[in-house]
Amino acid sequence: MGSSPERETTDDHELVLRTKRGDRSAFEILVSRYQDRAYNVAYQILRHHEDALDVAQEAFARAYVSIARFQGKAGFYTWLYRILVNLAIDQTRARGRQNPVPRDDPEREVALREMTADPADSLETKELREQIVKAVARLPADQRACLTLREIDGLSYQEIARIMNCSIGTVMSRLYAARRKLQQMLGHDAKAQ
Amino acid sequence: MKALLFGRSECSTVVAHLGAYVDGQLHDSRQKQLEAHVRDCPRCAAELQRLLALREQIRRNLAVSLPGEDAARFWGNVERKIQEAKAPEWWRVDRLRELFWFYPKLWWASAAVLGTTVLLFTADLVLRPSMPPPTSLAPIDAQPRTVVESVEGGPNSSVVLFSTPDQQLKIIWVLEREKS
Amino acid sequence: MTTQRFHLASGWRGRGFVIVLVLVLLPFLRPIHLAAAPTVTLQAQIFLASNQPGAAPDPRLAGLIAQLRKAIPYSNFLLLAAPSGRTEIGKVWKTELPGGEVQRGRVLELTPMAIDRGAIQIQARIDQAKIVLGKSVKEPLVNTTLRLQSGGPPVVIGGPAYQNGVLVIVISASAP
Numbered sequence: 001m002g003s004s005p006e007r008e009t010t011d012d013h014e015l016v017l018r019t020k021r022g023d024r025s026a027f028e029i030l031v032s033r034y035q036d037r038a039y040n041v042a043y044q045i046l047r048h049h050e051d052a053l054d055v056a057q058e059a060f061a062r063a064y065v066s067i068a069r070f071q072g073k074a075g076f077y078t079w080l081y082r083i084l085v086n087l088a089i090d091q092t093r094a095r096g097r098q099n100p101v102p103r104d105d106p107e108r109e110v111a112l113r114e115m116t117a118d119p120a121d122s123l124e125t126k127e128l129r130e131q132i133v134k135a136v137a138r139l140p141a142d143q144r145a146c147l148t149l150r151e152i153d154g155l156s157y158q159e160i161a162r163i164m165n166c167s168i169g170t171v172m173s174r175l176y177a178a179r180r181k182l183q184q185m186l187g188h189d190a191k192a193q
Numbered sequence: 194m195k196a197l198l199f200g201r202s203e204c205s206t207v208v209a210h211l212g213a214y215v216d217g218q219l220h221d222s223r224q225k226q227l228e229a230h231v232r233d234c235p236r237c238a239a240e241l242q243r244l245l246a247l248r249e250q251i252r253r254n255l256a257v258s259l260p261g262e263d264a265a266r267f268w269g270n271v272e273r274k275i276q277e278a279k280a281p282e283w284w285r286v287d288r289l290r291e292l293f294w295f296y297p298k299l300w301w302a303s304a305a306v307l308g309t310t311v312l313l314f315t316a317d318l319v320l321r322p323s324m325p326p327p328t329s330l331a332p333i334d335a336q337p338r339t340v341v342e343s344v345e346g347g348p349n350s351s352v353v354l355f356s357t358p359d360q361q362l363k364i365i366w367v368l369e370r371e372k373s
Numbered sequence: 374m375t376t377q378r379f380h381l382a383s384g385w386r387g388r389g390f391v392i393v394l395v396l397v398l399l400p401f402l403r404p405i406h407l408a409a410a411p412t413v414t415l416q417a418q419i420f421l422a423s424n425q426p427g428a429a430p431d432p433r434l435a436g437l438i439a440q441l442r443k444a445i446p447y448s449n450f451l452l453l454a455a456p457s458g459r460t461e462i463g464k465v466w467k468t469e470l471p472g473g474e475v476q477r478g479r480v481l482e483l484t485p486m487a488i489d490r491g492a493i494q495i496q497a498r499i500d501q502a503k504i505v506l507g508k509s510v511k512e513p514l515v516n517t518t519l520r521l522q523s524g525g526p527p528v529v530i531g532g533p534a535y536q537n538g539v540l541v542i543v544i545s546a547s548a549p
Binding site: 307342343356365 | 515
């Protein structure tokens, strides 16, 4: 997931046009193409499997219903992510979870992470993983969103700015703040060393 | 010296830009200046290493995957949400109520429509001949034709398609290959 | 004045309006409900066609058998079974067919796919189990997509060997 995502290809553009003409199967292809990434972004923000699933599905549904308004100037996934991130951040605010600790079932959290982890990882690596997860969970939702879009989806600052409807400068400062906090929490900062 | 373009007093500026640098978001000239500073500044070089290590850890440890069963049901749930979102606009009770208040004759029109529909509905039930029960055998007579849209055999069979001479019955004949 | 009348609508009159609205729409809901889950009645008359002399066929089948004799070169058609059932669009209806290497290994599956102005599109397949290297393996004998008129002429699938003749299956469909 660290590699850069598919940029909007002619394929995406054609699928969007077909969707606008009423071809739901074209939208199904778009969904299958982006569902995993959308879930990942939602999960990093919400830190809860069912909520992330619900928000990701809701984002696609809203994208479909308002597809006529999609102009195609930005890529489809940029537009989708905008809906998704807004929904996810609204959800965290609505439930008063600006800085949540993970409230998912701990076993589920481990299971979800184990799916992408190397089974041969040592205990030390697993412990480090849990530390990172807990540290990221303590970041504010908007910093978490920026970090996810940058580190996991590999989006550019400009794309992140469009998705989060803020300036590139704001993206830079959120990422800087997020990384600083993580370094402090993980003991990676210069003072610790 | 090139490092003075940032200068030791500007280490904090360099550190603030290290994130953008590792993200490949700096312009070429700025990137070169930063690299030159880092080459000559052990403190900023160490900071860069820490940042790269953190990024690596985040990328390796944060990603989750959509579980298989949820992935399989994903599209179905999206479709359901689309249906829920697209409630027909005519079902807006307040708008319709307003309409009936403004045009009282609509009550009479609705009653007439209701009465006619009920009449037609029940007349249809009374007058329509009942369908033959499933086990009865309908005689073959001149009726709209059957169409075989596609047909194929299996790995050990082939098929032939033909009709009765009067074209009333379509027949698909399976020819099983002889067992060796 | 009109606005005032609208705002004077009290609770019970508002509810009454909804009740009338529901009553007006109720007759239209029945066909909508049916369209949401249409069902199809399917029947498969399974004959053994052979040249062995046998008992006289059921007189109700005389017309059908006469038709079959014109195209299928067998003298005797014995009705073995006539299973029928109802199923929804998209759902499979199955019935066992006699014969085949493996007991109860021959199956007819009918799946109505769509109904359009009295024509029912049906996918029909016959699978047969056989023993391969000691294991029972299912393989298709025939797979076909048909369009039958509801209550109209059936389609015939024949040929699989059984006893001293072959099976002839007459498939019909109707959708109320």
